[in-house]
Amino acid sequence: MNRINARNTEISRDTLAQLAPSVFAESPMPGLSERYQFVKTIDVVQTLEQAGYHVVGAGQAQAKTDDGRTYARHVVRLQHERHMRGPVLPGDTVPQIILRNSHNRTSAFHLSAGLFRLVCSNGLAVEAGNFTSARVLHNDPAIHDHIIEGTNLIREVTETTIAPAIERMQAKQLTSAQEREFGLAATLLKWGDAREEQVDGLLAARREEDEGRSLWNVLNRIQENAVKGGYATQNRAGRNVQARGIQAVDRDLDFNVRLWTLGARVLEAV
DSSP: OOOOOSSSOOOHHHHHHHHHHHGGGGOOOOOTTOOOOOOOOHHHHHHHHHHTTEEEEEEEEEOOSSHHHHHHHEEEEEEEEGGGGGGTTTTTTTEEEEEEEEESSSEEEEEEEEEEEEETTTTEEEOOOOEEEEEEEEETTTTHHHHHHHHHHHHHIIIIHHHHHHHHHOOBOOOOOHHHHHHHHHHHHHSSOGGGHHHHHHHOOSSSSGGSOOHHHHHHHHHHHHHOOOEEEEEETEEEOOOOOEEEEEHHHHHHHHHHHHHHHHHHHH
16 A cells, blocks of 8 residues: 655645545445445545545555556545644644545545644654544444544544643653663564664654654654655665665554554653
């Protein structure tokens, strides 16, 4: 799945169609059960637009055939109009809604909370208990009502729960040892095993605003470096290489949520 194009400005329908053509599918993949209730993603997008949301990013799974592209898993990021030009949350962030769907039974309709960090154009995905995500099954008879309810609840809880967590992360200062321990734990999330050789690259600051040892700054340095890659490092054989970023949308979202959860645990532990 191609990495999502996340921005802080509304994208056009043409751009949305280029990034995620399956958003515009008119029917589900042939051969699905009669119990499968087709959720036309563009209809949901239009409903959310009427409620004040704007599409700011999208992406979808790679497919080998045109039919595969028509029904593939896809992701759409939306942002409410009150946050398009401000106000912003602590940490120079704005809340977003992450919508996931497919028309081939590879995923349920899923809504979750996101954050967009203005200073570095990074799209984060966050969790705060069970309130910042909602999974809606395709055979739910009240699916559209639940989608709207879930979207509004996620935005409300993001503003009231995530914002205070960011403020606490900004105030929490890590020691050098705690910073490196956090970085090493993040390598487990990305590669599945501890990679000490990657820690320095993950902790490197790309801009002056991200320097320092606040938990918020450390988390954001790790997130940007892990997702974007490009820093100089060594592979397991000791050869000098450039670190690879995370290109697949599913992996990007999964890593972001798990990194946020790790950061929340560090916040409570130190």
